[in-house]
Amino acid sequence: GIQVEQSPPDLILQEGANSTLRCNFSDSVNNLQWFHQNPWGQLINLFYIPSGTKQNGRLSATTVATERYSLLYISSSQTTDSGVYFCAPQGNYGQNFVFGPGTRLSVLP
């Protein structure tokens, strides 16, 4: 099945800083999702982005399917952005979404 890597594994930021999280995947993908898991464990879908770029407030995501990676940008980070960010690509043959190991983000006040 598809292999997923995320970097960095851990990230500590000062409030107001910007960051880029990366997701690499081993095979061609049909779709890709980004999720945020808050410190209480709730998983929230951030983006459904099979290709191209999408923006939602301070967050944006870009997927370059031909090069097998996706990026999540967080600008002007806030303490509420803390948690774990997962990418989950879906292979081209109807497989389910496979979650990466996540990037743990801590935003300090």
Add this chain to the structure above:
Amino acid sequence: EAGVAQSPRYKIIEKRQSVAFWCNPISGHATLYWYQQILGQGPKLLIQFQNNGVVDDSQLPKDRFSAERLKGVDSTLKIQPAKLEDSAVYLCASSSPRRVGGYTFGSGTRLTVV
């Protein structure tokens, strides 16, 4: 719209006991998923339902795990007998093809096997 409901929120059992988790997806969502999330890892799919039929259960340990989705709505995941390595958060999610935008997850059930 109401979210995905799961219960119980927490459960502690002894090894070899049985346990069941319940999930009520968002109304109208035909697809329902059960995931297992071990501490420090990403969620791993256990089983996917489309209405009341199983689409993918390739990663479900069928010797001890079972799941059903009654009438294509609520779902129950059961573990019998539980092992120490089953300690994890069990997450339910649902999705609808009519809404392009991915999954909605419930709050999960945290299982501790002692």
